[in-house]
Amino acid sequence: MSQLVSHPRTPQSRTRRHSALVASALAVLTGLVVAGAPSANADHGTAKTRTAVQKGLDGLVRDDGFPAALASLRDSNGHTRNYTAGVGDLKTGSKVPVDGQVRIASASKMYTATVVLQLVGEGRIGLDAPIEKFLPGLVRGDGIDGRKITVRQLLQHTSGLPDYDEEVAQDYLTKQQHRYFEPREVLDLALAKKSLFAPGTGWSYSNTNYVLAGLLVQKVTGRPIGEEITSRIIKRIGLRHTYWPGVGDQTIKGPHPHGYFATGPDAPWTDVTENDPSAGWAAGQLIGTPSDLNRFLTALLDGKLLKPQQLKEMKTTVEAPDLDTVGDGRYGLGLATFKLSCGGFAWTHGGNAPGYTTRNAVTADGRAATVVVTALPTTLPAAQHVEAALDTALCE
Numbered sequence: 001m002s003q004l005v006s007h008p009r010t011p012q013s014r015t016r017r018h019s020a021l022v023a024s025a026l027a028v029l030t031g032l033v034v035a036g037a038p039s040a041n042a043d044h045g046t047a048k049t050r051t052a053v054q055k056g057l058d059g060l061v062r063d064d065g066f067p068a069a070l071a072s073l074r075d076s077n078g079h080t081r082n083y084t085a086g087v088g089d090l091k092t093g094s095k096v097p098v099d100g101q102v103r104i105a106s107a108s109k110m111y112t113a114t115v116v117l118q119l120v121g122e123g124r125i126g127l128d129a130p131i132e133k134f135l136p137g138l139v140r141g142d143g144i145d146g147r148k149i150t151v152r153q154l155l156q157h158t159s160g161l162p163d164y165d166e167e168v169a170q171d172y173l174t175k176q177q178h179r180y181f182e183p184r185e186v187l188d189l190a191l192a193k194k195s196l197f198a199p200g201t202g203w204s205y206s207n208t209n210y211v212l213a214g215l216l217v218q219k220v221t222g223r224p225i226g227e228e229i230t231s232r233i234i235k236r237i238g239l240r241h242t243y244w245p246g247v248g249d250q251t252i253k254g255p256h257p258h259g260y261f262a263t264g265p266d267a268p269w270t271d272v273t274e275n276d277p278s279a280g281w282a283a284g285q286l287i288g289t290p291s292d293l294n295r296f297l298t299a300l301l302d303g304k305l306l307k308p309q310q311l312k313e314m315k316t317t318v319e320a321p322d323l324d325t326v327g328d329g330r331y332g333l334g335l336a337t338f339k340l341s342c343g344g345f346a347w348t349h350g351g352n353a354p355g356y357t358t359r360n361a362v363t364a365d366g367r368a369a370t371v372v373v374t375a376l377p378t379t380l381p382a383a384q385h386v387e388a389a390l391d392t393a394l395c396e
Helices: 024-028 052-062 105-121 151-156 165-169 172-176 183-191 207-221 225-234 290-301 308-314 380-395
Strands: 041-043 068-074 080-086 336-339 345-348 351-353 356-362 368-373
Touching (some): 052 068, 052 080, 052 368, 052 380, 068 290, 068 380, 080 290, 105 151, 105 207, 105 225, 105 290, 105 308, 105 351, 105 356, 151 207, 165 172, 183 207, 290 356, 290 368, 336 380, 356 380, 368 380
Antiparallel strands (some): 041 080, 068 080, 068 368, 336 345, 345 356
16 A cells, blocks of 8 residues: 555555555455546646647546546656646645645655665665564564565565555544554554465565565664655755655645545545555655656666666566556566556556555656556556556657
């Protein structure tokens, strides 16, 4: 889950059962349905010309009922175009902020994985070392033993560790929206369950892996994971609109579209813009803009954040059958593949949080795109349409 734990049981940007990462909450709140919303269109990339990208966003609002949609495209020369559709606030009918800040949820996993791999490159962490070496005695449970799980397996979701997403998503509006979770608290929820499989023998998306990765970073560096992400990534490549919310901070600081949540077919929209993101933590706590996500993706794949060997490790993938709707997804170390209709694939890792669904990808030639809608998809077609909008942005 992404905010509800950075994606629910699935990772990247698609939907987990539905698509890889359809949102932590989606896996649990199966009764959730998107209600209709007013539609207002704006094209901020090509003046009054309605491009295929704009039409795709308009469709997400008009046909799938998302309150708003945003997109940012970056070409291989670094030129950026931004688009919006819908309304930024259902109560006031205000416009959608161009390139507004959103909760990027599980896309945060790319940042956490990058910091871990930077520490690997510095010789401070062994990628194939057992996590027991760094977090002695912490990871124990039914079929769970930190002495048998490696750092690589955490980042790759091959550890067999169960997820805690359902526990923190249950009764979200009445109990969890404003609740603060300590990292060790959500870890205990996961460790109370049985291992899914022996380490290295399967693949299953689990936010638990990245909570442990965050604890690992803190143990090795002696500093909070949010601080390490800020200094090693955000400040290093100049992400001006991306930040790690402080403890207890439930707001979004910059201009942003409101995020919404409904509990059933006939339920009204509930504004969940303000919520406590701590359940996601190192697995999904960051806030950023679509253009900043594109900037991060291009910097990462251009080798500006990792040494060649660590970037190679990050891009070494395993089969991840639950990652996307067609069952042919692959997952590396905090990075997944996104199949393109125009041929080949792009690198990606989206996220889902109550209020926001984010999809992003970068191609080998440096084109990057991010698409955001301001609610969780509650049907497979809606999730597929968000992915289709991303594909259009990269292929049209």
